Amino acid sequence: MIEQIKLSIKEKLEAYYKEKYNFELAIVVESPKKAEMGDISIPMFTVVKALRKPMPEVVNEAIEEIKSFDLPINSISNAGAFINLFVDKAKLSAKIIKDCVTLEDEFGKSNIGEGKTVVLDYSSPNIAKSFSVGHLRSTMIGNSLKLILQKCGYHTVAINYLGDWGTQFGKMIVAIEKWGDIEVIKKDPINELASLYVRVNNEEKEHPEIAEEAREAFRKIELGEPKYVEMWKWIREESLKESEQIYDLLGVSFDSYNGEAFYNDKMDSVVNELEEKKILEEDQGAMVVRLSDDIPPALIKRSDGGTLYITRDLAAVFYRKKEYNFEKAFYVVGGEQKLHFNQLKGVLTKMGYKDLADSIIHVNFGMVLKDGKKMSTRKGNVVKLYDILMQAIDAAYKQIEEKNPNMENKNEIAVKVGCGAVVFNDLKNYRALDYEFDINAMVKFEGQTGPYLQYTGVRIASILRDKEFDINNIDPNLFEKPHYFEIVKQISSFRMTVEKAAEEASPSVVAKYLLSLASSFNKFYSLEKINAEDVVVRNTNFALAKSVRIVLNEGLRLLGINYLEEM
Numbered sequence: 001m002i003e004q005i006k007l008s009i010k011e012k013l014e015a016y017y018k019e020k021y022n023f024e025l026a027i028v029v030e031s032p033k034k035a036e037m038g039d040i041s042i043p044m045f046t047v048v049k050a051l052r053k054p055m056p057e058v059v060n061e062a063i064e065e066i067k068s069f070d071l072p073i074n075s076i077s078n079a080g081a082f083i084n085l086f087v088d089k090a091k092l093s094a095k096i097i098k099d100c101v102t103l104e105d106e107f108g109k110s111n112i113g114e115g116k117t118v119v120l121d122y123s124s125p126n127i128a129k130s131f132s133v134g135h136l137r138s139t140m141i142g143n144s145l146k147l148i149l150q151k152c153g154y155h156t157v158a159i160n161y162l163g164d165w166g167t168q169f170g171k172m173i174v175a176i177e178k179w180g181d182i183e184v185i186k187k188d189p190i191n192e193l194a195s196l197y198v199r200v201n202n203e204e205k206e207h208p209e210i211a212e213e214a215r216e217a218f219r220k221i222e223l224g225e226p227k228y229v230e231m232w233k234w235i236r237e238e239s240l241k242e243s244e245q246i247y248d249l250l251g252v253s254f255d256s257y258n259g260e261a262f263y264n265d266k267m268d269s270v271v272n273e274l275e276e277k278k279i280l281e282e283d284q285g286a287m288v289v290r291l292s293d294d295i296p297p298a299l300i301k302r303s304d305g306g307t308l309y310i311t312r313d314l315a316a317v318f319y320r321k322k323e324y325n326f327e328k329a330f331y332v333v334g335g336e337q338k339l340h341f342n343q344l345k346g347v348l349t350k351m352g353y354k355d356l357a358d359s360i361i362h363v364n365f366g367m368v369l370k371d372g373k374k375m376s377t378r379k380g381n382v383v384k385l386y387d388i389l390m391q392a393i394d395a396a397y398k399q400i401e402e403k404n405p406n407m408e409n410k411n412e413i414a415v416k417v418g419c420g421a422v423v424f425n426d427l428k429n430y431r432a433l434d435y436e437f438d439i440n441a442m443v444k445f446e447g448q449t450g451p452y453l454q455y456t457g458v459r460i461a462s463i464l465r466d467k468e469f470d471i472n473n474i475d476p477n478l479f480e481k482p483h484y485f486e487i488v489k490q491i492s493s494f495r496m497t498v499e500k501a502a503e504e505a506s507p508s509v510v511a512k513y514l515l516s517l518a519s520s521f522n523k524f525y526s527l528e529k530i531n532a533e534d535v536v537v538r539n540t541n542f543a544l545a546k547s548v549r550i551v552l553n554e555g556l557r558l559l560g561i562n563y564l565e566e567m
């Protein structure tokens with residue numbers, strides 16, 4: 001928290017020298033070598049040199065100026081050219097807590113992203129195939145990053161880049177034509193389409209000619225044959241409904257659903273440019289861009305003229321740059337696609353767009369494991385993700401019923417707790433790590449879980465319910481006690497934590513922070529009677545508890561988790 005004071009001193013002093021002498025000086029504000037010298041130290045050598053005045057005069061002038069700043073400083077002195085000062089921890093703490101209580105959910109807002117746009121490409125399921133665990137991870141990580149970036153002042157564009165183009169549609173159509181009964185499908189499209197898709201993949205193993213038929217059917221979509229285009233649209237719409245059920249549960253939304261199909265007519269210009277720049281080479285009938293020795297060539301066009309995943313991603317990145325003029329483009333996609341994104345950047349660099357390539361960030365993530373093996377929703381053993389979320393909600397319901405049987409709207413709360421549990425469990429560890437999926441562990445009200453955080457918030461809400469307190473009648477000296485000070489320090493670092501999460505594109509920074517804030521609060525709760533007799537002590541305790549509640553709620557919101565009044 002001293003960091004913030006350092007920063008204000010630096011800014012205010014620099015403004016002073018600019019205003020008075022018209023000097024652009026870079027003032028250094030650091031920590032003294034020895035703690036007994038103070039909390040903050042400012043070497044004045046550069047100022048002395050710039051002003052060409054005797055050192056004591058310069059130092060005294062600066063000391064007088066610093067004293068006029070409205071900052072919680074206890075004492076200020078100098079040792080030669082070093083100005084040393086002690087921070088008034090009690091006053092500083094009071095200021096932080098007061099800020100938090102008055103700013104409420106605006107507390108922790110940062111402006112590092114002001115005027116900048118970040119495009120986030122996340123969720124992006126493949127239509128006609130089922131929504132995989134990887135897509136769920138992408139959805140949760142992407143949604144949280146969007147909220148974190150917004151808190152830092154960035155303008156965000158959330159894009160669900162649907163995998164709505166490719167031979168899988170041809171396969172679907174072949175399956176529907178061979179075995180489908182439209183009436184039956186219409187009654188339960190999601191499940192019927194999913195099982196037809198499983199069937200066509202299985203049959204293909206014995207009847208390889210199906211692959212050819214599928215290509216043929218997809219070709220007809222590409223050529224715009226009305227009947228086939230109609231079917232494509234219908235399948236796309238129906239299977240999007242499965243994803244939407246999940247988005248609704250998790251409270252996730254997008255600004256654009258422009259998927260791969262949207263770029264079908266936008267690839268020619270990229271291919272032409274590659275040709276003009278003479279970087280497209282023929283290789284056994286196909287067209288490729290050769291990259292450096294350590295990356296295999298990028299396949300841009302197949303020998304039958306068909307385009308590929310990377311061709312569409314190239315078209316998409318140019319389109320997005322033009323449309324949104326982004327500073328950075330985040331692609332929240334599993335680690336298996338590392339090569340794809342390296343190739344994408346490689347091709348862009350070779351085209352002469354090094355800056356554009358550098359602005360692409362592959363926000364990769366690890367696998368979800370079940371009993372140590374990759375959890376899969378494909379290949380017949382269709383574990384529907386929607387069902388998995390429902391299991392988490394059921395498990396949450398059971399716990400609520402045990403703890404609080406008479407509560408109203410148990411169902412609604414169970415949804416928020418169950419989903420919060422799955423989301424928090426996903427976001428709490430650094431995203432590139434794999435993790436084991438254990439529903440019972442993640443919905444527990446104790447331990448490193450989402451429900452634990454929600455529960456801590458609810459505990460504070462019930463302490464503060466119907467209570468009034470005067471934030472101007474508190475005792476700042478109490479904040480110097482270790483169990484108070486610990487919390488104040490954490491509250492004051494909220495903004496920096498959110499900024500760090502944005503810079504590292506990692507929601508786990510916020511998740512870990514919330515766990516330690518909650519644990520400090522629970523320790524405080526066990527040591528202190530919050531609703532104290534003495535009115536000043538009580539006000540101070542309430543203000544501190546209220547700050548924790550504000551930051552917990554806001555932090556949970558940034559992860560995409562609902563906070564609750566009761567549970």
Ligand code: ARG
Pocket residue numbers: 121124125126161162163313331333
């Ligand atoms: N639909 C793809 C998949 O499921 C993910 C798309 C990621 N985004 C992108 N621009 N490539 O594998």
